[in-house]
Amino acid sequence: MNFISNKYFVNLNREETVKYLLIEKHIKKLIDTNKIEDGEKLPSIREMAEFLNVNKITVVNAYKRLQAEGYAAQKIGSGTYAKKRDINKNFSREYSKVLKKISSDEVKNYIDFTGETPSGEFFQISFFKSVLNEVLDRDGSxxxxxxxxxxxxxxxxxxSDVFWNxxxxxxxxxxxxGAQQGIDVVSKAILNTNDTVIVEKPTYSGALSVFKWRRTEIIETPIKKDGINIDNLEKILxxxxVKCFYTMSYFQNPTGISYSNEKKRQILRLADIYDFYIIEDDYLSELIYDDSIKYSSFKSLDSSDRVVYIxxxxxxxxxxxxxxxxxxxKKFKESIQNSKINTDISTSSLMQRALDLYIRKGLWRSYIxxxxxxxxxxxxxxKKCIDKYxxxxxxFVEPGxxxxxxxxxxQNIVIDSIELFRKSKNRRVLITPGTLFYKVPSEGKKYFKIGFSHVDEKNIESGIQILSELIIM
Amino acid sequence: MNFISNKYFVNLNREETVKYLLIEKHIKKLIDTNKIEDGEKLPSIREMAEFLNVNKITVVNAYKRLQAEGYAAQKIGSGTYAKKRDINKNFSREYSKVLKKISSDEVKNYIDFTGETPSGEFFQISFFKSVLNEVLDRDGSxxxxxxxxxxxxxxxxxxSDVFWNxxxxxxxxxxxxGAQQGIDVVSKAILNTNDTVIVEKPTYSGALSVFKWRRTEIIETPIKKDGINIDNLEKILxxxxVKCFYTMSYFQNPTGISYSNEKKRQILRLADIYDFYIIEDDYLSELIYDDSIKYSSFKSLDSSDRVVYIxxxxxxxxxxxxxxxxxxxKKFKESIQNSKINTDISTSSLMQRALDLYIRKGLWRSYIxxxxxxxxxxxxxxKKCIDKYxxxxxxFVEPGxxxxxxxxxxQNIVIDSIELFRKSKNRRVLITPGTLFYKVPSEGKKYFKIGFSHVDEKNIESGIQILSELIIM
Incomplete structure (x- = not known):
């Protein structure tokens, strides 16, 4: 039987294993179909074991897996409770609601430290307009x-010419x-349910949400001053x-950390040894203020075709x-292309043509x-204001x-970042609590993010003064 | 134990069931990870049963499921062969390649009956340009x-104002x-792996592909002159x-069929009884030439909130x-909104603003x-040319x-539509073979689609004459 290779081997001797999987699958379905409500208490382990006539350990295992997959939460001394798919739902809903309200025209004069993108105040709309018109004149319909x-x-x-020589x-x-679609399209193409993805801890909530949505197994690995810890990564591997590692190589969101080249090389080497892929989300590397930071992406160091660059x-x-x-x-080129077609066929053509001309005319470079x-x-x-107030x-670590x-x-200060968010909102200052960036939100409760793209210097100072007052109290 | 309701009941007495599922899952993984290649012959049932030390029937069941999920194909008298996810891959690749080549600027003068969308030749780009500039002047960055x-x-x-009073x-x-994203976003929000989706047979390949990608169970139901057969639908239900039914209510792609109001009402009634949802893809209902056809969408007839209108x-x-x-x-509103954010955060704002103004100025209506x-x-x-040649x-059925x-x-003619596609391509006429619209492509081999949006009257006649010559031979 030499032509049946070992790859066909399946371990079939695991009735108990299988039972807990069946129980888990069934409860997941009940949660997905709202037959068990979000927050509903599940029967105790003893009750469930008796009801189903199985060992308690089988129920324990089923509940553990439900927890691991985000379908249940255990409250010590109280039991196990059903959880719907969305992590961090309640607060993240509150957060979005507040931001949405702020962005509406009625409410202005907030000091908004939540901005993740340039504000547009320095953008010369007239240049873009003329580019757009040039494209329409040139290409017509x-x-x-x-x-x-x-x-x-x-x-x-x-x-290819301008960014990759x-x-x-x-x-x-x-x-x-956009990058969000990039992450989604890549996930659809290369990740199946229960595939393992490593993410930095903390990480971008939009990516976390895609991986959760694909029902992958997410393993967080803490991020240090120059990237994740390699020993820790290898232990996980x-x-x-592991199918892939999602990383932001420069000014990581939210920590602001950048990877050293040495660390990038080590991770690439491990990718080769342990056969996983690196999803590199390069989202802000144009904004380098510290001259000691040089730009070289994972992609540019990648000799084994291990990087999906976004x-x-x-x-x-x-x-x-x-x-x-x-x-x-190369390996995923076709499936990722198909995934994009599957997702929305193509991206707005006019916008692409305008951006092309904008880059070719050197306007992009000069704007950056x-x-x-x-x-x-x-x-x-x-930075000066943080140091002062x-x-x-x-x-904090200086991102550069x-x-x-x-x-x-x-540690010795009582307030957490959700409370700080609520209090500072009342003082018309908006921050982003760290809880949004962790698989288990509570791990981020001592952290918060403040961005300066929508706030001028005067308001940076006032805002930080207000935060200082609130953190003391 | 009265608080443990029946919903927790799981059938645990099915070791054999479970074994075949484990085998199936394992082989699926091997196919997904390319450890088994597309087209590779799987071990025979006897060999596999011996190797794994299980009953033959277990292997038979595993293979059957692989087939049902599109992971394997049986060739009578030869065995079972692995199949990668993409349905219809080889021909659909050839088809896309040809169309891509044609759409490049080098190759013109084809008679292109494959167009699914208006050609732009009647679009007044100057109107749109002025709308775009008005938006930029009004809204700035x-x-x-x-x-x-x-x-x-x-x-x-x-x-809301213009299309829904x-x-x-x-x-x-x-x-x-775009609608493709609509289908994708909705699927992500409401469909889980192995959920059952009913589609018309034949149906739009882009939708089929999304449902396959989500690994749902797809049931096709043949489309008749005024929509699918209700008895047949109820038998399936x-x-x-069933989780949902995907339908194009007007000028169905590819058949051109429109649903009668009576049929729409019957389907809505069944949706309510059997608790499923209708995904209505309304893609071309603006182009009605037959005055006896009146427009009323599933959505407009829906009193039980059963329709996802796209x-x-x-x-x-x-x-x-x-x-x-x-x-x-209402039920899926939040999850569908989240799914959109997850997919690409938002749609290009400038394009939305331009379209808004274009509609408000009445330019949309007059263009349509x-x-x-x-x-x-x-x-x-x-129609005249088809009748003549x-x-x-x-x-065919007249779509109206x-x-x-x-x-x-x-039936009595030998040529199939893939052969016709190849031959007519050599004569510089392009058609769309029916094979693209079926779960099992071969079922569409006697059908083809010809569209007139990119072809003027002179070329319609020449193209159909050529097709006529090729079909006879």
Missing amino acids: SALICQESLGYDGLRNSI GNIDKDDILIVS KKNK KSFSKIFLPGIRIGYLIPP NDLNVVYKRRYVYM LKNQVE GGLHFYLKIN | SALICQESLGYDGLRNSI GNIDKDDILIVS KKNK KSFSKIFLPGIRIGYLIPP NDLNVVYKRRYVYM LKNQVE GGLHFYLKIN
């Missing part, structure tokens, strides 16, 4: 009719509608078959334009240069670039 | 900065980047717990603009009116609207 599944040819060419084939570039133009440029691109490894000057000034100023209240600081409230 | 998760307020207002609350409308602006208007909208039932005049003429002409070769005809090659 094609600019509105064409559906290019890989994206507009010209834009892929200029990305022609070293990337334009047909290896896939245009997507030894124990688990670049957002929205984040740094114009959020409303919804354009980004990705460069997949302007932003660097303005935001570096704000960055330095915010929050010195004894918070700790990007658009925000991530602060840790000192 | 906001038009490029804003990310509205439900979509631009103004556009949702005008959709104000009867839909603007906050019940969700803007999406009695046997299966409207594409791209298909009828400008494909490159990538805008559509959907109206979810123009299209109706031109396309009705072509429709009538194409293909009378004894094909059968839309942009295409779906033709069935008569």
